[in-house]
Amino acid sequence: MKNKILVTGGAGYIGTHTCIALHEAGYEIVVYDNLSNSSREAINRVSTLIGQPIEFIEGDIRDAESLKQVFLSHHFFGVIHFAGLKAVGESVAKPLMYYNNNVSGTITLLEIMAKFNVKNLVFSSSATVYGDPESLPIDENSPRSCTNPYGQSKLTVEHILEDLAVSDDSWNLIPLRYFNPVGAHPSGQIGEDPNDIPNNLMPYISQVAVGKLAKLNIFGNDYQTIDGTGVRDFIHVTDLAQGHVAALNYLERQVAPVGFLPINLGTGKGTSVLELVTAFSKVSGQPIPYQFADRRAGDIASCYASADKAKNLLEWQAKLSITEMCQDSWRWQSMNPNGYTVT
Numbered sequence: 001m002k003n004k005i006l007v008t009g010g011a012g013y014i015g016t017h018t019c020i021a022l023h024e025a026g027y028e029i030v031v032y033d034n035l036s037n038s039s040r041e042a043i044n045r046v047s048t049l050i051g052q053p054i055e056f057i058e059g060d061i062r063d064a065e066s067l068k069q070v071f072l073s074h075h076f077f078g079v080i081h082f083a084g085l086k087a088v089g090e091s092v093a094k095p096l097m098y099y100n101n102n103v104s105g106t107i108t109l110l111e112i113m114a115k116f117n118v119k120n121l122v123f124s125s126s127a128t129v130y131g132d133p134e135s136l137p138i139d140e141n142s143p144r145s146c147t148n149p150y151g152q153s154k155l156t157v158e159h160i161l162e163d164l165a166v167s168d169d170s171w172n173l174i175p176l177r178y179f180n181p182v183g184a185h186p187s188g189q190i191g192e193d194p195n196d197i198p199n200n201l202m203p204y205i206s207q208v209a210v211g212k213l214a215k216l217n218i219f220g221n222d223y224q225t226i227d228g229t230g231v232r233d234f235i236h237v238t239d240l241a242q243g244h245v246a247a248l249n250y251l252e253r254q255v256a257p258v259g260f261l262p263i264n265l266g267t268g269k270g271t272s273v274l275e276l277v278t279a280f281s282k283v284s285g286q287p288i289p290y291q292f293a294d295r296r297a298g299d300i301a302s303c304y305a306s307a308d309k310a311k312n313l314l315e316w317q318a319k320l321s322i323t324e325m326c327q328d329s330w331r332w333q334s335m336n337p338n339g340y341t342v343t
């Protein structure tokens, strides 16, 4: 048996897929999640997929006492820290909630890690920290800036991690900057389960395809891109999950601390919104009615990663295509039209 990992937010979309990948790679996992944006059913399904119960603790990362009890009863090699709120629009309406959860929660977690001398952290950062990029593809040295509280909360945590690494060189802190995670587990058993109207494109497209939503709004068709719609670097969530395993494997290989080491997780390829809609329609056999709407404030024309650092350091690269992303999203959506809610 390999090292034991604490997975905060492990009941969520990316967390559940990563738990499976970690288990398959031989890691022992403990999931810590307050279920504010997930469900026990997700944990049950992960347990079924891996063929054994998952150790799950319902708790909040802002609750130092609860975290302390978890660290007292386990010896962790490191923490993968997914727990956080992620809706940009909601963060504009409720900035204090976002800073409290994402920033204060992370500080509490880091304090407990320091107390128990657990110095390996893989943190869910985002390509949003690059703001409107000056050049493409975006590499890890690109300037960072954010225009909304969600993005600011990610950037602030990155700054905290940088300061921490300067203050004490025994830390290994890897913020993984995700591009646009989509897709679902090939079993169709786990996937993205938005609470309300989806904020992200792929669940929105899938809900139009399955007939839950009438029409897709595509924001902007006059960008300087291949077809005028925005271009993003979509990455299959199971590839993303493997990126976390690769980051832990990398930390296990190190003989000296790595400090603060940000790494992009993307495919390096841009796909336009219209290209994604066309691919999804082809895979699902369903029409995806759409209309063009005005550009949204803060949206950028194109965003895709330089994936070289992940390839060189972590020996990881994304493998799955847009077609596979659409196939797996569609399988999840059509097998679970109401997500994890059993009606």
Ligand SMILES: NC(=O)c1ccc[n+]([C@@H]2O[C@H](COP(=O)([O-])OP(=O)(O)OC[C@H]3O[C@@H](n4cnc5c(N)ncnc54)[C@H](O)[C@@H]3O)[C@@H](O)[C@H]2O)c1
Residues within 6 Å of the ligand: 008, 009, 010, 011, 012, 013, 014, 015, 032, 033, 034, 035, 036, 037, 038, 059, 060, 061, 062, 081, 082, 083, 084, 085, 086, 101, 105, 124, 125, 126, 127, 178, 179, 180, 181, 200
């Ligand atoms: N999905 C994306 O497009 C995307 C892109 C870039 C970065 N990220 C980041 O990756 C992480 C995971 O994203 P996801 O898509 O799986 O989101 P998600 O909402 O599905 O998962 C987050 C999990 O964290 C839990 N959580 C939230 N606040 C908590 C708290 N205070 N204490 C304990 N648990 C808490 C939620 O219940 C949920 O299960 C988030 O930090 C998100 O900001 C996501």
